[in-house]
Structure formats: structure tokens, C-alpha cells
Amino acid sequence: MLGLGNSLVHSGSIGFEPTDIDDLVMWFAYNDGLTLDGSLVNSWASKVGSFCAKNPSGGANRPTFNTTHVTFDGNDDLDFYATDCTTSSSLTLDTSDGGYTVIGIYTDADWNGAQQAIVGTSAGSNNFLRHDLSNNKFEFRVNGQSTKNIDLDDPAALTDNEYYSIMITHATDGTITLYVNNTAQADTESLAATNDFVISAIGQRGGADRLSGHVRHVLAYDRILTSDERSLFQTWAATQF
DSSP, X not given: OOOTTEEEEOOXXXXXXXXXXXXXXXXXXXXXXXXXXXXXXXXXXXXXXXXXXXXXXXXXXXXXXXXXXXXXXXXXXXXXXXXXXSSBOOEEEOSTTTOEEEEEEEOOSOTTSSOEEEEEOSSSSSSEEEEOSSTTOEEEEOTTOOOEEEOOSSTTOXXXXXXXXXXXXXXXXXXXXXXXXXXXXXXXXEOOTTOOEEEOEESOBTTBXXXXXXXXXXXXXXXXXXXXXXXXXXXXXXXXX
16 A cells, blocks of 8 residues: 555556647646555646645545546545645646647546536636536636636537546637547637636636546647647547546
8 A cells, every 4th residue: 555655656658648749738647646645645746747736735635546547526626836745836828829738538427417627726716627517518717708618519428437538729819629539529619819728726626616536637738739639649548548
């Protein structure tokens, strides 16, 4: 059993890795950088990016490592700190300079249940990506602007407790696109490119909308991925389901 202060560090898999695509600026991987207290996550060091994620209160609100994933039980969340795990930190993605791409490979115990965020800010609700409590919509909010509701092509497409690669892109021209397993949803939104997206938490936004499900990877690129890159990424992502 891994106790307090022990770390999990695994070598990368053979073949493609997300780092093979340029401009990866954040990558939390379930099999890298975890420091545990029994099975509870004390801290989670990003594989790429200078971040340490942890629950500031500790105790029972820490997610659980379950060998192949990190489980959030609806009360857990992780806030971003610098690599010292003490100084609060965040990632700002600049829309106007090539756009950005944010990806979560995760499950939910009830995709059609209450609002639950995969990423957000630890304080306030100005930035988040969450699924909506009705018809499996996703909601995306950037820089405190009005929330963008993105309809899924098939409202019942997501199966509870199954893994999906949920990708959102925000292009320099302002176009916001949601991809589910690399399938672009027909409903797109737009927002002025002067609005940047800030991430400082996993599994919540502003202390609410806490996730109930399993997380394998959370990543961000500081530009829009090309069609070929998205296909390459999805081939890898499918091995993580």
C-alpha cells in the first residue's frame, strides 16, 4: 500500500503520447505524479505544466486513486498550486493567439444529472466546462461572459460510467466547438477572442458543480489542434477508455 509521501510515477506508454503534439501546456495523468495517503490523493503533480493540484481542506474531500483512474465522489475537488503545492496558481489560455484546446478523459455516474464540471476556477464561477442537468448539454463559460450552451447531436448519447474524450476548442475567430470522441457537435457557439479561459481547479467550479465520476486525463493545448492531430489524439484516447 502506498502511504503518505509516496509517489506514483510510471513511464509513458509505447507509441503516441499527447506530448507528441506541440504546445501542450497542461496534462494531469492518472498514472503520474500522484502522492497518496492510503488511496486518498494528497496531491497530483501535472505531467506537463508547473502545477500541483490538491484539496486545500484535505480530509474526506480528497479524491481516491483506484489504480486505473482517480475517483471524484461528488464532494471532492482539486485546486491548482505551483509545484511547491503551497502557492495558488492557475492556467490562462489566450484565445487571440491561436486559440486553445481543453480535453477531459473521464466518466460521470449520471451524465443527465446535476451540473458537474470537469474544469473551472477554484473561486468564483467566471470560467468552467460542465455538463448540464438536462438533455446532456454542455455549458462553457469564459471570462465571466454569458454561459454558452452546447447541445449534443444526440442528447442521450452519453452512457453513465463510460469514459469519453470531451474536447472543447475556442478558435481565434471566436468559434467554440465541442467534440465527443473527436466528433464535432453540430451546435457551435462564439465569443470575442479578447476573452481568455482560466483554469484553476479539477472537478468543480467555485466550490460547486462537483464531479461524481472517474478521471483519467485532463489536458490543455494553447492552440487549436488540427484535424490530423485530433484524430491522432483520439486514437490514443480510445486506449484510455
